[in-house]
Amino acid sequence: MIIEKRKFIIPEFLLQSGPRLRNVEIGFETYGRLNETGTNAILVTHYFSGSSHAAGKFSDADVEPGYWDSIIGPGKAIDTDRFFVVSSDVISNMTPKLAHVVTTGPRSIDPETGKPYGASFPDVTIADFVEAQKLLCDSLGIRKLHAVAGPSMGALQAYEWAARFPDFVDRVVAVIGAGLHAEPYLHSMVETWRAMIELDRDFDGGNYIGNKEPDHGMAETLKLITVTALHPQYARRLFSHRPGAFDRALNDLTKERAKICDANSLVRLVRAVQSFDVRDRVDRMKAKFLVLPVTTDVMMHPEFAVRGADRLREAGLSVELHMIETDGGHLDGLSQVWKAADHIRRFLG
Amino acid sequence: MIIEKRKFIIPEFLLQSGPRLRNVEIGFETYGRLNETGTNAILVTHYFSGSSHAAGKFSDADVEPGYWDSIIGPGKAIDTDRFFVVSSDVISNMTPKLAHVVTTGPRSIDPETGKPYGASFPDVTIADFVEAQKLLCDSLGIRKLHAVAGPSMGALQAYEWAARFPDFVDRVVAVIGAGLHAEPYLHSMVETWRAMIELDRDFDGGNYIGNKEPDHGMAETLKLITVTALHPQYARRLFSHRPGAFDRALNDLTKERAKICDANSLVRLVRAVQSFDVRDRVDRMKAKFLVLPVTTDVMMHPEFAVRGADRLREAGLSVELHMIETDGGHLDGLSQVWKAADHIRRFLG
Numbered sequence: 202m203i204i205e206k207r208k209f210i211i212p213e214f215l216l217q218s219g220p221r222l223r224n225v226e227i228g229f230e231t232y233g234r235l236n237e238t239g240t241n242a243i244l245v246t247h248y249f250s251g252s253s254h255a256a257g258k259f260s261d262a263d264v265e266p267g268y269w270d271s272i273i274g275p276g277k278a279i280d281t282d283r284f285f286v287v288s289s290d291v292i293s294n295m296t297p298k299l300a301h302v303v304t305t306g307p308r309s310i311d312p313e314t315g316k317p318y319g320a321s322f323p324d325v326t327i328a329d330f331v332e333a334q335k336l337l338c339d340s341l342g343i344r345k346l347h348a349v350a351g352p353s354m355g356a357l358q359a360y361e362w363a364a365r366f367p368d369f370v371d372r373v374v375a376v377i378g379a380g381l382h383a384e385p386y387l388h389s390m391v392e393t394w395r396a397m398i399e400l401d402r403d404f405d406g407g408n409y410i411g412n413k414e415p416d417h418g419m420a421e422t423l424k425l426i427t428v429t430a431l432h433p434q435y436a437r438r439l440f441s442h443r444p445g446a447f448d449r450a451l452n453d454l455t456k457e458r459a460k461i462c463d464a465n466s467l468v469r470l471v472r473a474v475q476s477f478d479v480r481d482r483v484d485r486m487k488a489k490f491l492v493l494p495v496t497t498d499v500m501m502h503p504e505f506a507v508r509g510a511d512r513l514r515e516a517g518l519s520v521e522l523h524m525i526e527t528d529g530g531h532l533d534g535l536s537q538v539w540k541a542a543d544h545i546r547r548f549l550g
Numbered sequence: 551m552i553i554e555k556r557k558f559i560i561p562e563f564l565l566q567s568g569p570r571l572r573n574v575e576i577g578f579e580t581y582g583r584l585n586e587t588g589t590n591a592i593l594v595t596h597y598f599s600g601s602s603h604a605a606g607k608f609s610d611a612d613v614e615p616g617y618w619d620s621i622i623g624p625g626k627a628i629d630t631d632r633f634f635v636v637s638s639d640v641i642s643n644m645t646p647k648l649a650h651v652v653t654t655g656p657r658s659i660d661p662e663t664g665k666p667y668g669a670s671f672p673d674v675t676i677a678d679f680v681e682a683q684k685l686l687c688d689s690l691g692i693r694k695l696h697a698v699a700g701p702s703m704g705a706l707q708a709y710e711w712a713a714r715f716p717d718f719v720d721r722v723v724a725v726i727g728a729g730l731h732a733e734p735y736l737h738s739m740v741e742t743w744r745a746m747i748e749l750d751r752d753f754d755g756g757n758y759i760g761n762k763e764p765d766h767g768m769a770e771t772l773k774l775i776t777v778t779a780l781h782p783q784y785a786r787r788l789f790s791h792r793p794g795a796f797d798r799a800l801n802d803l804t805k806e807r808a809k810i811c812d813a814n815s816l817v818r819l820v821r822a823v824q825s826f827d828v829r830d831r832v833d834r835m836k837a838k839f840l841v842l843p844v845t846t847d848v849m850m851h852p853e854f855a856v857r858g859a860d861r862l863r864e865a866g867l868s869v870e871l872h873m874i875e876t877d878g879g880h881l882d883g884l885s886q887v888w889k890a891a892d893h894i895r896r897f898l899g
Contacts, residue, residue, distance in 0.1 A: 385796035386785035389777050392797060393746075396770040400749035421745040428738050429778065433851035436735035447734035448741060499848040502782035 202257035202266070202274050202281070204230050206301050209289070209337045217332075220323040222292075223312045227333055228253050228303025229289035231341075232273060233281035239344035243279055243549070244334060245269065245288040246351030246358035248535070249470055250295055250426065250462075252302045255288040256281075259301065269352070271539035278542035279549065284347060289337055291330040291358075293322070293469040298461040307465030308410065318465075320407025325469050327354075327477045331361045335369070348549060350374035352534040353501065354470070357477045360509075363490075364482035374545060376493045376525075377534030379501040380509030382478035390429060390500060395471040397422040398464045407465045416459045423455035423462065432497040432530030483516045491548040492522040493541045498531045521548060551606035551615070551623050551630070553579050555650050558638070558686045566681075569672040571641075572661045576682055577602050577652025578638035580690070581622060582630035588693035592628055592898070593683060594618065594637040595700030595707035597884065598819055599644055599775065599811075601651045604637040605630075608650065618701070620888035627891035628898065633696060638686055640679040640707075642671070642818040647810040656814035657759065667814075669756025674818050676703075676826045680710045684718070697898060699723035701883040702850065703819070706826045709858075712839075713831035723894060725842045725874075726883030728850040729858030731827035739778060739849060744820040746771040747813045756814045765808045772804035772811065781846040781879030832865045840897040841871040842890045847880045870897060 211225040230253050235242060245255045248268075256273035258266050272278040273286055293306035307322035338346065349359040349370050356378025362370045379387050401418025403409055428451070440447035479486075492510045494503035503524060510522045523544050527533035560574040579602050584591060594604045597617075605622035607615050621627040622635055642655035656671035687695065698708040698719050705727025711719045728736050750767025752758055777800070789796035828835075841859045843852035852873060859869045872893050876882035 384782065384786055385789040386777070386780070386782040388794070389773070389785065389796050389800055393770070393774045393777055396773070397742075397746055397749065400746065400767055400770060402751040418749055421742070421749060424738070424745070425742045425774075428735070428742055431735070433733065433735040433848065434853060436738065437733055437854070440734040445737070447738050451738055499782065504783060505786070 202232060203260065204232060204257035205259065206230060206253070206303065208303050209340060211333060211336055214333065216323055217326045217328050218324045222305060225292060225305040225333065226303050227290045227292065227305070227337065228301070229287060229337060230254065230257070232256055232286040233284050235285040235342060239342050241283065241347055242285045242287060242338065242341075242343040243347050244338065244349045244362070245273070245286060246330070246334070246349060246355035247288065247291065248351070248353035248355050249474070251355070252294060252296060252299065253288045253290045254301055256286070268535050269538060272542050272545060278545040279350065280546070284549070287338065287341065287343070289334055292333055293325050293466045295463060295466040295470055296461045297463050297466060306463065307407070307469065308463050317410045319410045320465060322465060322469065324472050326473050327357050327361045328365060330358050330473070331365055334358070335366060346370045348372035348374055350376070350545075352376040352538065353378065353531065354474060357474065360479050361477070363486045363488040364479040367485050367487040370488050372491065372548065373488045374491045374493070374548065375506070376538060376541070377495050377498055377501055377531055378492070378506055378509070380505035381480045381483065381512055383475050384505050387501060388475050391471045391474050394422055394426055395468050397425050398467055404464055407468070409464065415464050419459040419462050419464055420455040422467065423458055424451045427451060427454070430500055430531040432499055432528060434497065435529040438528065480512065483512060483518075486513070486516070486518055489519040490521065491544060492520060493525055493534075493544065494522075495525045495527050495531060495533045495537070497528055497533070500531045551581060552609065553581060553606035554608065555579060555602070555652065557652050558689065560682060560685055563682065565672055566675045566677050567673045571654060574641060574654040574682065575652050576639045576641065576654070576686065577650070578636060578686060579603065579606070581605055581635040582633050584634040584691060588691050590632065590696055591634045591636060591687065591690075591692040592696050593687065593698045593711070594622070594635060595679070595683070595698060595704035596637065596640065597700070597702040597704050598823070600704070601643060601645060601648065602637045602639045603650055605635070617884050618887060621891050621894060627894040628699065629895070633898070636687065636690065636692070638683055641682055642674050642815045642822075644812060644815040644819055645810045646812050646815060655812065656756070656818065657812050666759045668759045669814060671814060671818065673821050675822050676706050676710045677714060679707050679822070680714055683707070684715060695719045697721035697723055699725070699894075701725040701887065702727065702880065703823055706823065709828050710826070712835045712837040713828040716834050716836040719837050721840070721897065722837045723840045723842070723897065724855070725887060725890070726844050726847055726850055726880055727841070727855055727858070729854035730829045730832065730861060732824050733854050736850060737824050740820045740823050743771055743775055744817050746774050747816055753813055756817070758813065764813050768808040768811050768813055769804040771816070772807055773800045776800060776804070779849055779880040781848055781877060783846065784878040787877065829861065832861060832867075835862070835865070835867055838868040838897075839870065840893065841869060842874055842883075842893065843871075844874045844876050844880060844882045844886070846877055846882070849880045
């Protein structure tokens with residue numbers, strides 16, 4: 202599946218926190234075709250450090266396809282022969298330097314000043330991501346979403362969709378989600394990520410653009426994110442017999458990756474996750490839910506998803522919950538999601 | 551049980567890494583009495599951020615007793631009516647500013663220069679802690695240890711005892727230990743702790759003594775240590791219904807605690823944990839083992855302890871393993887160890 206990145210521009214965008222942004226740009230990919238009634242669309246929402254590149258390749262030369270390619274494509278669980286799949290970048294995506302990411306965030310030029318926003322970029326929320334996605338859907342002629350599906354922070358967006366646009370979204374597929382709000386543990390965990398990057402002196406209160414960038418702190422932060430998003434067994438399985446091999450793998454991974462990340466953007470995403478809460482809006486929801494935690498997730502613990510599912514059921518909503526059995530932890534919600542392919546296929550009808 | 555801190559001085563101490571330290575001081579506490587044959591002693595080895603204060607109070611005014619007071623005392627699992635219990639501070643203890651901690655480490659005065667060692671303090675190992683404890687035991691007239699018992703980094707010391715002095719230690723009680731070496735995951739996890747404190751510009755490559763100390767980085771590092779040593783459910787149980795309460799509790803806890811910690815000392819302990827490995831010395835061991843992981847430990851995962859126990863059994867050693875059922879994670883090896891009191895009592899005979 203060869204796909205292309207497209208760009209959606211929102212001339213004026215009012216953030217939940219009050220400020221108005223001009224010329225908000227977000228990248229998106231689509232797979233499959235929209236039907237004539239505009240009702241066969243599935244929106245895929247991305248995870249914390251991810252992007253809109255959910256499936257396919259930009260060219261045959263790409264080594265890896267998008268992160269959920271195992272379940273998105275012709276004949277796959279999210280069947281692009283039947284569904285029109287849309288995946289978009291969030292505002293303040295944390296990898297704005299990646300060639301195929303299009304996002305308006307702290308690295309973007311503030312039209313008011315002609316300079317990058319930097320530290321002055323306002324706080325964003327999961328709701329902002331969803332509002333932008335709604336405008337994108339409208340622009341594409343989508344009349345109703347057959348489903349919203351996403352892993353991790355993508356699951357938070359899917360829940361927010363159900364709360365914010367109850368008549369627009371029929372189904373929610375929440376993979377490795379955190380339940381219906383940022384649990385205290387998750388809140389404090391992502392706070393350590395923010396603390397790590399802000400400790401780098403080159404972060405300089407967020408005013409690093411044009412100066413030395415906090416690449417060292419970013420690499421350490423990416424290591425921290427990776428370690429806390431894995432299960433202890435994961436490293437044992439892959440690296441047990443080679444002392445230091447896991448550390449070296451983390452170093453190699455994060456040193457390169459740090460160069461495509463932006464610290465202010467990461468900080469905005471941390472706050473977006475921390476402020477997520479749909480508990481008071483469950484009564485407005487109408488969607489059906491498919492909740493898919495990973496058994497070994499030690500960050501967004503499966504129990505959080507179970508409690509969230511209970512709460513949805515108490516409100517009379519239809520909820521299906523299946524554990525994805527893996528030994529690697531949170532990140533298996535990306536690489537091992539194919540284990541839930543049958544559940545997803547059936548749920549989508 | 552009112553106890554007192556005493557001080558043991560080693561005039562010359564050769565570290566495993568090569569350097570020789572002069573006048574090494576370590577604090578210790580004893581509970582109960584040594585018998586005439588010097589064979590009823592139990593050594594208690596402390597955890598990463600702990601100290602020799604394992605049981606009792608220094609005065610009636612103390613709010614809390616030592617960390618394992620629930621299992622150490624007259625009539626308790628480690629019965630001080632029967633056993634002579636010794637607990638000592640490690641070299642480079644990370645809380646050297648705490649009144650009752652006695653340790654030679656990076657904050658100590660280097661007799662060669664008359665100034666604090668600071669960044670020049672050499673690397674230390676789990677084996678160094680054990681060698682110092684052996685000298686302490688000898689000085690107290692202990693002829694044989696009935697047992698060595700400790701939680702977390704204390705369990706690593708207990709395993710090291712069995713490998714280093716097989717004829718001196720009859721039993722090992724390893725609570726929330728990491729198995730027989732620093733697993734890759736644990737290695738990388740504690741590496742994030744080191745990275746966090748070293749990112750604080752006030753750390754200054756370890757040369758902060760006499761200047762502004764890296765208290766901010768230390769507070770953030772202590773938060774990180776605490777979050778990664780807890781299970782996600784812990785925070786939910788205690789703080790779920792008060793938004794931000796867990797973060798505030800962590801802030802309160804760590805801001806005060808940062809003032810008694812020393813960054814260079816913490817870094818030395820990280821390296822000591824990372825270099826721990828007794829796998830090649832299992833054949834030398836003779837002790838009986840009681841292995842007590844916590845079911846919800848997401849840092850030193852119970853599976854690590856199980857694999858370690860398997861390896862000991864394969865070498866023909868006697869191993870008893872019981873899971874401590876708790877919902878709070880690693881740190882429950884301190885506060886909930888009483889759940890294993892019967893196992894410990896029986897194991898000690």
